[in-house]
Amino acid sequence: MPATAHPIADLYAEHHRWLRSWLRQKLGCSDHAADLAQDTFVRLLTQEQRGTPVEALRQPQAYLATVAHGLVVNHWRRLEIERAWLETLSSQPEPLAPSPEERTLLLEALCELDALLDRLNPKARSAFLMAQLEGLSYIEIAGHLGVSERMVKKYMAQAMLHCLQSGLAPA
Known part of the structure; x- marks a missing residue:
C-alpha cells in the first residue's frame, strides 16, 4: 500500500471500515454510524491541530473506540434532549409554538446548556x-x-x- 501524506489518512484507511461496523452495532443504524465515524476522524484532526500527534497511538482501535464512544454518548444525550423538547412543544398551543428555525436554535442552546451543566x-x-x-x-x-x-x-x-x-x- 502506498504511503499517504498524512498519518490520519493512514489511520482512516486502516480503521474506518472497522469503526463504522463497531458504531453500527452500537447504534443500530448505518447512517448514524457513518456520521459518527466521520466525526471521530474530524475529532482526531482537531486534536492533532492542538498538538496531540496521531503517530504516537499504540492501540489505534482502542483510541478510536474511546473517542467514538464519547460521540455516541453525546448523540444519545442530544436525542434525549430533542425528545423532551418535542414533547414540551407538543403541549404548547399552536400560536405559541416557535418556528422551525427557532426550534433548531433552541434545541442547540439546550444541548449547549446540557454540556455546560454536565x-x-x-x-x-x-x-x-x-x-x-x-x-x-x-x-x-x-x-x-x-x-x-x-x-x-x-x-x-x-x-x-x-x-x-x-x-x-x-x-
Whole structure:
C-alpha cells in the first residue's frame, strides 16, 4: 500500500471500515454510524491541530473506540434532549409554538446548556437546577441533597461562576 501524506489518512484507511461496523452495532443504524465515524476522524484532526500527534497511538482501535464512544454518548444525550423538547412543544398551543428555525436554535442552546451543566460537580448541578427550574429555596435544596444550607450556597456560587465563565448568565 502506498504511503499517504498524512498519518490520519493512514489511520482512516486502516480503521474506518472497522469503526463504522463497531458504531453500527452500537447504534443500530448505518447512517448514524457513518456520521459518527466521520466525526471521530474530524475529532482526531482537531486534536492533532492542538498538538496531540496521531503517530504516537499504540492501540489505534482502542483510541478510536474511546473517542467514538464519547460521540455516541453525546448523540444519545442530544436525542434525549430533542425528545423532551418535542414533547414540551407538543403541549404548547399552536400560536405559541416557535418556528422551525427557532426550534433548531433552541434545541442547540439546550444541548449547549446540557454540556455546560454536565461539567459541573453533580451536587452543584442538582442544586442549580433545583433553584432555577423548580424554584426551591436553599434550605429545601439542602434537605434534598443532604447537605447544609451553606454548602448549597457554595454549590450555587460554583454553578453561577461556571455559567458566567462560559458566557451564560443565569437568571
